[in-house]
């Protein structure tokens with residue numbers, strides 16, 4: 001079945017004070033419901049709604065799904081306070097999955113992009129999950145978030161990524177029974193090749209792309225290489241969950257609050273070759289090694305505890321750690337939008353071009369970063385890399401070079417050969 005979304009770019013970009021034009025829906029299946037918005041000061045807004053979960057024609061095309069909606073309202077201080085920023089467009093793939101089930105509500109509530117930042121959500125699902133995505137959209141609607149201005153649903157990347165300012169790519173296939181890591185690289189790599197090409201064609205050229213679906217570093221590399229119109233610097237893979245887990249372990253071990261644990265870096269791949277860095281970490285302004293004073297624990301136990309945390313959560317709870325992953329995606333984005341404090345860093349896997357640590361260029365590799373709060377970042381250049389760290393950093397680099405070799409056919413390069421033997425997927429992630 002063909003699926004498309006209405007084009008409402010003008011609405012999304014509407015300045016806080018300008019009136020908004022609403023799509024005119026033409027089919028008999030359409031109904032419009034008047035209701036009072038949550039913080040509208042009693043002013044009604046009109047919801048254009050497709051009651052019958054079928055296609056409906058709009059003046060800009062076909063809207064598929066239980067609804068694609070815009071709100072028709074007069075912009076007043078009550079509906080759109082003057083201090084609010086212009087709306088941004090945020091695409092989320094894998095919108096019916098476990099991580100999205102938490103993340104979308106964080107975004108709509110203002111936790112991720114700020115409580116003065118209206119958002120239009122573009123939900124991308126797979127063909128199999130399209131009904132479920134509609135259910136998610138209905139729950140968003142029922143939550144009456146004032147900042148949520150539009151919700152679009154699609155199963156086509158070319159539609160879902162149209163004009164987006166941020167793309168959060170979570171959707172990926174899980175590893176099937178008997179599937180090797182190299183098979184997963186190829187299977188999911190094809191998804192990110194296609195999504196990179198779609199971003200290249202239709203996204204805002206300043207779009208920031210956050211890759212979560214595994215193997216996330218190499219998926220981000222594939223998307224980046226397929227989107228030459230976008231800045232290489234704007235492709236990131238999520239390692240913030242690893243950073244948060246490392247920080248929390250150091251806090252618990254030292255009996256200090258998380259807030260006093262700073263400068264904890266994650267180097268490398270989001271896999272079991274990742275390097276949680278206690279060497280540069282501080283607790284209450286002192287080196288973590290000095291405060292913890294237990295080198296055996298730091299060198300032998302700390303890293304495996306961080307790496308097996310996802311599996312430990314599943315063992316206790318029977319579910320994967322979707323909630324803390326979603327929180328870490330919000331943290332990842334907030335860290336780009338808020339200046340990094342002196343003496344601290346944040347981590348995501350970014351392009352290694354021009355890095356100050358001699359790591360092979362042209363990889364997506366997690367490193368300590370600083371942001372001035374404008375959505376961009378710089379790689380910290382003052383981290384000590386001792387022999388302990390160097391050996392592990394090189395091992396993770398080699399793994400990522402091998403992964404790159406396996407996907408050369410997906411990044412427009414020839415001569416690749418896949419020589420992955422070790423299973424380095426983090427336990428607890430499919």
Ligand SMILES: NC(=O)c1ccc[n+]([C@@H]2O[C@H](COP(=O)([O-])OP(=O)(O)OC[C@H]3O[C@@H](n4cnc5c(N)ncnc54)[C@H](O)[C@@H]3O)[C@@H](O)[C@H]2O)c1
Pocket residue numbers: 093094095096097098099100124125126128129170171172173174191211212213214215216237238239240241242270320322325429430
């Ligand atoms: N980087 C990290 O720190 C980190 C942490 C946790 C999980 N992950 C990864 O995130 C991914 C999602 O995890 P989850 O728990 O939400 O999984 P999930 O299985 O609950 O959800 C994935 C969703 O993606 C959809 N999907 C599959 N292919 C798609 C495509 N081509 N386009 C759009 N949607 C598609 C599926 O239908 C499903 O609804 C997995 O690859 C997982 O390994 C990464």
